[in-house]
Amino acid sequence: MCEEKRNLVMTIHNVSSQQRLIELAKVFYGLGYVNLVVSKATGAAAQIGIPEVQKISLKTGGRLIITADLEDAIELIKPNTIILLTQKAYGKTAYKPEEIAMELSKGLTVMMVIGGLEPGLTSRDLSLGEPTYIQGIEGELGPVGLATIALYELKKHLEKS
Numbered sequence: 001m002c003e004e005k006r007n008l009v010m011t012i013h014n015v016s017s018q019q020r021l022i023e024l025a026k027v028f029y030g031l032g033y034v035n036l037v038v039s040k041a042t043g044a045a046a047q048i049g050i051p052e053v054q055k056i057s058l059k060t061g062g063r064l065i066i067t068a069d070l071e072d073a074i075e076l077i078k079p080n081t082i083i084l085l086t087q088k089a090y091g092k093t094a095y096k097p098e099e100i101a102m103e104l105s106k107g108l109t110v111m112m113v114i115g116g117l118e119p120g121l122t123s124r125d126l127s128l129g130e131p132t133y134i135q136g137i138e139g140e141l142g143p144v145g146l147a148t149i150a151l152y153e154l155k156k157h158l159e160k161s
Contacts, residue, residue, distance in 0.1 A: 015116025
């Protein structure tokens with residue numbers, strides 16, 4: 001596993017669907033990333049999803065942190081950069097995986113946040129970092145699709161460095 005992947009902290013925020021939480025965790029750990037945070041899990045995601053994600057984390061050698069809210073996650077992790085993945089309509093900056101890979105290779109901590117509910121993160125959440133959209137995606141892709149593309153593109157850039 002490349003060391004840079006350890007410097008990325010993926011945060012799934014405000015999720016109530018156990019299936020969505022489990023799918024996001026499978027994508028994250030399946031691509032070889034390590035540090036996953038779940039903030040503000042409610043309902044079935046909290047009761048059934050968290051234990052399942054914990055099991056996936058243990059099987060893959062990953063780490064899992066559970067927090068009550070996004071601010072708590074930021075306070076605990078103290079990332080150098082916070083990227084809030086969102087739909088194009090809410091994003092201010094285009095996703096640049098090559099720049100993130102460069103930050104990670106310098107040993108900086110990057111927190112990538114994905115909203116667990118549709119349409120994603122609230123305006124309050126978006127004020128906590130850089131609202132970022134993926135170029136070429138015009139419609140509503142959903143959290144799992146958005147995270148999959150972002151993490152895979154980042155993985156390609158990390159493998160080049």
